[in-house]
Each structure stands twice: as C-alpha cells, then as structure tokens.
Amino acid sequence: MVMEIVDILEKILILAGMVTLGFAIGMLFNGIARKVSARIQNRVGPPVYQGFIDVFKLFGKKTNISHGWIFDLAALFSVSGIALAFLFLPVAGYSMLSTDGDLFLILYLLAIPALGFALGAGASGNPNAAVGVMRALMSMLAYELPLVMVMVAMMVYYNTTSLANIVAAQANMQWAFFIPIFFIGALVADMALQGMLMEKPFDIPIAPHEIATGPMVEFGGKHLGALMLYKMMGTVVETTLFVDLFLGGGVVLSVAQYGWLAYLVNFAVWFVLILIVFLIAVMIDNVLPRFRIEQALKFYWKYDALIAIFILIWIFAGVKI
C-alpha cells in the first residue's frame, strides 16, 4: 500500500518536473529566437532569458479583463492541452504517460489546445480575432494534409502506428533522415512544421501588422501569459514531434545498458536537435515575407502534398514489390 502511494507520488513528481522542463525550454527558445532574429537584423537583441521575464511580467499584471468564463477557461484549456500532448510524446526516447505514443492520438491531442485558443478568441468577440481563427483553421487544414501523408508513409514503412516504436527502430543512428525517400519526407514535414510553428511565411493567423495578432487581440495580462506559455510549449512539442519522426528522437545511448547516464546524454542530444530544428524555422522566418492564406493553401496542397503523395506511392510500391 505504502509502496504504491510512493510510486504514484514519484510518477506525479516526474510528470510535474517534465512539464516544468518543457515550459522552461519553451521560454528559453522564445528568447533564443528573438536573439537570433536580432543578430540576423544586425541588432543587439534582448537577453536570452527575455521569455521568462515577459511571462512573469504578464502573470504579475494587476487587472485582467475577462470576456466571460469561456474566455477564462480557454487559456487554461490551451496550456493544459499542450502539456498533455507533451506528456504523450516520447521525449528523448522516454514517454511519460503512454508507452506507445500513438501517432493518431498525438495528432488529435495537438488539435485540442488550438481549439481552446479558437474558443477563447471567439468568446472575445473581436472581429480581428474571428479573422485570425478562420485563418488558423485554414492553415491547419493546409499543413496537416502533407504532414499526415508523410506520417502514414512512415507508419507503413516501419509497420507501426506507435511513435515510440518508430523512435526505437531508429536507434543506433539509423535515422529516417538518412533514408533518401524520408530525407525528402523530412523536407516536406519541415515545411509543415513552419506552418505549425506559425513562423513566416506561414504566420498568417497572427499577422501582427494586418489583424493585430489575430486570435490574441483581446488577450492581456494573465490570459496572454497563459497563451504565451501555450505557444512556447507548442514550439517544444512540435519540434519534438519532428525530431521523433526523422531524427531518432535524440536517443543515442540505450537506457538498459548505461542507466542514468543514458538519460542525461539523450536529453542533451534531444535538446540540441530540437534547438537546431527550431533555429532553421527561425532563420526561414527571418528572410521571408508573409504569404496570403490562399498562397499558403496553394503551396501546401500543390507542392508539399504532391511530393508527399509521391513518397506515399513509393513506400507502398516498395513494400509490395
């Protein structure tokens, strides 16, 4: 009995620590992105810990104007949804809540926080927010098609729908990234990632200069703080998904063989990999202007999806022959 309670407590502690780690890395990434953009634009830029300062400042605001209980809950909904998605992903080969990390489940979990975001924006009743939500849903529709097709190709290739198994199959540096057909797949998915992270040229939903940050237009104070946490954690979750799919999830040492050392090294490698993937997105963000929504749709469905279909056919043919 006592052992069980200790077990559960330990698990809760690990989960809480993991979520905290995710948020901390997200905030750090926000600062890094701003610093890197500043250096690209030949500026000095804010300190790398600017993300922490911003979030703490937002939570320290005195007045928090609410637009009804949906508006309040939506912020919570987004943060908890993205934390849940993070816990279901294999991070550095270590999954917290589910040992399978089913890909379909993760895709659904990724939609929950976005839905919360949309609900809150709808509750605020601002026309800019409505436009932003429309655009967010449209671009979600656009980038998910190629992404899901590449994922299905991977599922067929590895003969599993579990992300954990895909990560395990890529152990010993046999990354999907090094298989020529999935190298192309990684490029396709990276473009989809660009849309997921809402970086330029796909930052259509937030577009600060057009529709005043779209869905976030009425958010301020603690609500905005929660939304920023959601966005920051979102970068971690989405880059982790990419790393899990194509770069072996950052697993370099097997836990069975090396024990604690393996955890440390794997987490370090995972961190470096998601940082690289994120920095690529930030650099693309800095050199491109913004697409219009129909241009984004055209890009994803005409070029990205076409290549994804090609990959899909290739994999099916390869399996059958």
Next chain:
Amino acid sequence: MKHEEWKKISRIMSKRSLWMVHFCTGCGAMEMPPVMTSRYDMERFGIFAMATPRQADVFLVTGYLAVKTLKRVVQVYEQMRDPKYVIGFGSCTINGGMYWDSYNTIKDLSKYIPVDVYIAGCMPRPEAIIDSFLKLMDMIDKGEAIGWQKYRKYYDQYKRNQKMAFEYRLDEVKPIKEDDKNES
C-alpha cells in the same frame, strides 16, 4: 515583508519587459522607426512594440493631440491593463508646442491622462527617447511610476477635463488637484 519582496520582483520583471502600444499620433512618431530598428535597437531593454493596447504596458503619445485624437487616446489608455505607463513625447504634449494657440489641439496632456515621463524637444532625438525609457525603468524600480493609480484616484477630475475637451471648451480644463502624498 514577504509581500514587499514579491512586489519588488514583479517591479523588476515589468521594468525589463515594457511592451509598447503601436499607436502614433503626431509627427514625433517619425523618430520611432530608428529607435525600434537596427540603429538604436530598443529591444535590448526588452521594449517591444505590441499590436494592441490590451497587451501593452507603455503608451507613447507621440506629439500633438487634436481633440478627435484625444478621444482615441483615452480609449486606448483605458483599454490597457494596470500597471500601465504613459510617456509624453515632444513639446506638444507638455505645453502645446508650436500648436500653443490652436483652437482644436489640447495643450497639456497630463490634464487628461496621467503622464509618467515627459520628453522635451521638437522632435526628441532617439537618444532622448531611449533615455526616457531608462528613466521610466528607474521610476518603476523605485515605485514612482504611479500614473495608473492616480488615474483611478482622481478619475472624476480626469473625466471632467476630458468631457470639457470633447466639447471644445478647452479654457475650462483645470489642472488635476492632488490632495496629499501618493504612495505606491
């Protein structure tokens, strides 16, 4: 004691992360692009231009205000979340500047909304703007930037002045009478 420490931490945080409303009124706004971009780079201090008043902490009133603009300024100011700070920009916000005898511009901004820092000059150089931001940070740190509290305390007087201005009865606008010491 503990509460005091929390207050101090939150002040340090809000001082290093001032988000600015992106709303430019007069010609002084011309000096903002160099301050924001590579030449003077205000993001070094965590100052960042936000798109909407809901998200912002600092309100820069960049220059002369016609009565019509004043209506928008008051709306924007009231939409911002506390604690909020106002920087009056250029001599037009101090005493009317070169519009001192105009029939439809207001002369002294601090009679309508509380101003924390003024920048003199027509128009102020980017160095002066950055200096004013540093001054504001210093004031936040010491707990002296309490314009938003004043606006709550003397709400009736501010509202009266605004109403007078909106009806173009500019000579009936009175300075704000403060009773005693304000504390943060």
